[in-house]
Amino acid sequence: MGALQALLILPLATALVCALLKSGRLLAIVHAAGAAGTVGLGLWVVWGVAQNGPLTLIEQWLRLDALSAWLLLIIVAVGGWAAWSSVPYLAEERRKGVFPQTKLREYYALFHAFWGTMLWMAVCDNLGLMWVFVEATTLSTAFLVAFYNEKRALEAAWKYVILSFVGIALALFGTLLVYFSSLTGLGEKGGLLSWVTLVQQASQLDPGVLKLAFALVLIGYGTKMGLAPMHTWLPDAHSQAPAPISALLSGVLLNCAFYALLRFHLILVEAGLGGFSSSLLLAFGLLTLGLGALFILVQEDYKRLLAYSSVENMGLVAVGFGFNAKAAAFGALLHLLYHALSKALLFLSSGFLYLRFGSKRIADVTGALRSTPWVAIAFFAGVISIIGVPPFGVFMSKFSILSAGFASNHAWAGGLLIGWTALAFVGFLHAAAPMVLGKGRDDLVREPSWTWGPLLALAGLLLIFGLYLPEPLRALLDQVLEMIKP
Amino acid sequence: MSDALLGAVDILNALLLLTGFLLVGYKRLLPYVRVYAFQSMLLAALSLALALQTGIFHLYVMAALTLLIKGALIPWSLFALIARLQIKREIETTINVPLSLLSAGALVVLAQWVAQPLLARGAGGMSITLIVSLALVLMGLFLMATRRKAITQIVGLLTMENGLFLTGVAMTSGMPMLVELGVLFDVFVGISILGIFVFRIRQAFDTVDMEQLRELKG
Numbered sequence: 001m002g003a004l005q006a007l008l009i010l011p012l013a014t015a016l017v018c019a020l021l022k023s024g025r026l027l028a029i030v031h032a033a034g035a036a037g038t039v040g041l042g043l044w045v046v047w048g049v050a051q052n053g054p055l056t057l058i059e060q061w062l063r064l065d066a067l068s069a070w071l072l073l074i075i076v077a078v079g080g081w082a083a084w085s086s087v088p089y090l091a092e093e094r095r096k097g098v099f100p101q102t103k104l105r106e107y108y109a110l111f112h113a114f115w116g117t118m119l120w121m122a123v124c125d126n127l128g129l130m131w132v133f134v135e136a137t138t139l140s141t142a143f144l145v146a147f148y149n150e151k152r153a154l155e156a157a158w159k160y161v162i163l164s165f166v167g168i169a170l171a172l173f174g175t176l177l178v179y180f181s182s183l184t185g186l187g188e189k190g191g192l193l194s195w196v197t198l199v200q201q202a203s204q205l206d207p208g209v210l211k212l213a214f215a216l217v218l219i220g221y222g223t224k225m226g227l228a229p230m231h232t233w234l235p236d237a238h239s240q241a242p243a244p245i246s247a248l249l250s251g252v253l254l255n256c257a258f259y260a261l262l263r264f265h266l267i268l269v270e271a272g273l274g275g276f277s278s279s280l281l282l283a284f285g286l287l288t289l290g291l292g293a294l295f296i297l298v299q300e301d302y303k304r305l306l307a308y309s310s311v312e313n314m315g316l317v318a319v320g321f322g323f324n325a326k327a328a329a330f331g332a333l334l335h336l337l338y339h340a341l342s343k344a345l346l347f348l349s350s351g352f353l354y355l356r357f358g359s360k361r362i363a364d365v366t367g368a369l370r371s372t373p374w375v376a377i378a379f380f381a382g383v384i385s386i387i388g389v390p391p392f393g394v395f396m397s398k399f400s401i402l403s404a405g406f407a408s409n410h411a412w413a414g415g416l417l418i419g420w421t422a423l424a425f426v427g428f429l430h431a432a433a434p435m436v437l438g439k440g441r442d443d444l445v446r447e448p449s450w451t452w453g454p455l456l457a458l459a460g461l462l463l464i465f466g467l468y469l470p471e472p473l474r475a476l477l478d479q480v481l482e483m484i485k486p
Numbered sequence: 487m488s489d490a491l492l493g494a495v496d497i498l499n500a501l502l503l504l505t506g507f508l509l510v511g512y513k514r515l516l517p518y519v520r521v522y523a524f525q526s527m528l529l530a531a532l533s534l535a536l537a538l539q540t541g542i543f544h545l546y547v548m549a550a551l552t553l554l555i556k557g558a559l560i561p562w563s564l565f566a567l568i569a570r571l572q573i574k575r576e577i578e579t580t581i582n583v584p585l586s587l588l589s590a591g592a593l594v595v596l597a598q599w600v601a602q603p604l605l606a607r608g609a610g611g612m613s614i615t616l617i618v619s620l621a622l623v624l625m626g627l628f629l630m631a632t633r634r635k636a637i638t639q640i641v642g643l644l645t646m647e648n649g650l651f652l653t654g655v656a657m658t659s660g661m662p663m664l665v666e667l668g669v670l671f672d673v674f675v676g677i678s679i680l681g682i683f684v685f686r687i688r689q690a691f692d693t694v695d696m697e698q699l700r701e702l703k704g
Contacts, residue, residue, distance in 0.1 A: 135669075135672040136672060139676055149686065151690050155687075155699040161676065166643065176650070177604075180657045180658050181607075192662040193661070
């Protein structure tokens with residue numbers, strides 16, 4: 001069995017074992033072993049693609065190319081950290097009696113199931129199958145969003161499932177239209193919705209149908225990735241879930257939805273309709289970016305603030321591809337990685353802030369640096385990173401998108417981009433600075449290192465990636481850029 | 487297509503459209519779920535008719551599974567849910583019945599209009615079915631937007647999904663089989679999850695009126 005097959009089976013097997021175990025010590029061991037295995041296999045597979053190029057598992061159905069590998073890398077990295085932090089985070093919550101012991105089993109089983117569905121989604125060559133797995137990610141996270149089972153969590157989960165369902169139904173319609181165009185344009189040669197086949201034969205697909213399909217898919221997967229105005233469920237779901245799950249939802253699942261959208265965009269580019277799809281991406285991206293920035297400015301709840309920041313950043317990524325220029329796409333791809341890691345760091349550390357201060361209100365958290373210094377440092381590193389202060393990588397990715405925008409004659413959009421990101425910068429700092437640096441209670445409690453250790457390690461990785469991107473990752477990015485020909 | 491089959495498809499089309507209007511017009515919950523079950527059975531019959539005509543194997547499978555899961559299993563669990571929650575009151579709508587029916591009529595016209603460019607591009611084999619299917623999708627969306635009870639929202643969702651399945655049948659004789667099976671599985675699991683949520687929401691809020699869920703804002 002190859003590494004890729006093992007990677008696809010391991011998380012689901014771990015989920016199954018977790019579901020069967022009693023909530024106890026063995027559960028934590030199975031979780032840790034499963035997570036370590038998934039991360040190891042994932043990195044190995046990504047390394048393989050960076051060295052040897054695409055890998056076809058099942059013709060027409062499962063295939064791993066550079067773009068999938070890039071997404072796989074993000075899923076594995078953020079997932080690994082979320083898995084690591086889950087252990088101390090849940091232990092602390094258990095100590096406070098936030099949820100009953102028996103629910104631990106549910107948490108770990110669903111965690112691995114969720115992780116697994118994302119990995120499957122990333123290796124789908126088939127657009128129909130990809131839809132099935134995007135929907136599966138919604139289903140596997142429904143009970144995680146509703147984990148605390150209180151009013152707010154239930155409301156958030158209900159909205160999340162219903163709106164994702166409706167959105168994604170439109171994406172299914174779009175997928176169906178692409179299938180229709182491939183059958184009428186190519187007959188038997190059209191294949192069974194395989195992305196590779198569609199890209200190869202893109203010029204023979206009906207442009208009118210493709211445009212309609214893309215519009216539907218944009219609304220559909222756009223709902224799942226938090227594009228305005230379909231983003232309304234997102235701040236609720238991401239703020240109600242347990243912190244490590246929020247990290248996965250915001251850091252990775254949004255990227256997965258964007259990835260699905262991107263596959264369709266690439267078909268349109270190949271069919272010579274790149275102008276159409278990228279201008280739609282640009283318009284929706286700018287709207288999303290602006291709305292996210294405005295909501296950051298008025299937020300009183302820090303988990304919702306982080307969620308709106310995700311909305312803003314997904315808008316930025318959409319704009320990056322909307323500029324329809326290679327340099328901007330490069331920036332957007334980098335931004336996917338940097339945003340994922342930064343947002344994971346922010347959500348994970350905000351979880352520990354919540355445990356310490358017992359409130360999600362920004363005003364209730366002051367001077368965290370005095371009472372829980374390491375967590376506060378990790379949180380602040382995340383803030384500095386996400387708003388784009390060098391030497392963190394987000395600065396570079398934002399800058400690449402922006403300069404490519406101006407270079408490709410999008411001065412107007414570029415100006416808006418500067419304005420909105422500046423607004424988000426101010427809003428974020430204004431909210432976060434008092435939380436970390438303000439006058440606090442002087443009741444320093446020694447937190448054991450296994451709680452904040454993962455957070456500082458992630459902050460360190462973020463810093464290193466900002467300064468130096470390892471060679472295999474560069475090779476991978478080059479391969480992805482070759483797939484994107486504006 | 488043989489004349490008998492053609493006639494059958496015509497009747498099925500008409501009945502399917504009728505179920506859409508019934509859902510929009512009904513004010514009681516139990517008939518609501520019955521109409522959905524009936525709609526799913528019609529869908530199965532239509533897939534079967536197309537299977538008989540084209541001999542495409544996977545349409546037989548989908549007809550059987552549609553009958554089993556959407557025609558029996560899902561309605562049955564919705565009935566069980568309604569019985570356990572002891573919901574008796576009428577469906578509350580934000581728009582009254584005459585206006586709802588009028589809107590449904592307008593949606594059919596809209597579906598007709600949306601279908602034209604697709605028909606012009608060779609989806610002509612089952613043109614009426616395509617229009618009906620799009621109308622069902624739109625009516626499902628309409629139900630979700632205007633109905634306040636959790637279960638009516640679920641039925642709206644299911645109607646929309648039925649419409650999409652029918653669109654697939656009309657345009658491409660269905661999606662690739664593996665994809666159809668995956669979609670069906672997702673729908674079934676999704677509805678089960680929503681059912682559990684309805685139950686928990688009832689416990690936490692003491693209502694299944696989704697207008698009452700207003701804790702999260704901004």
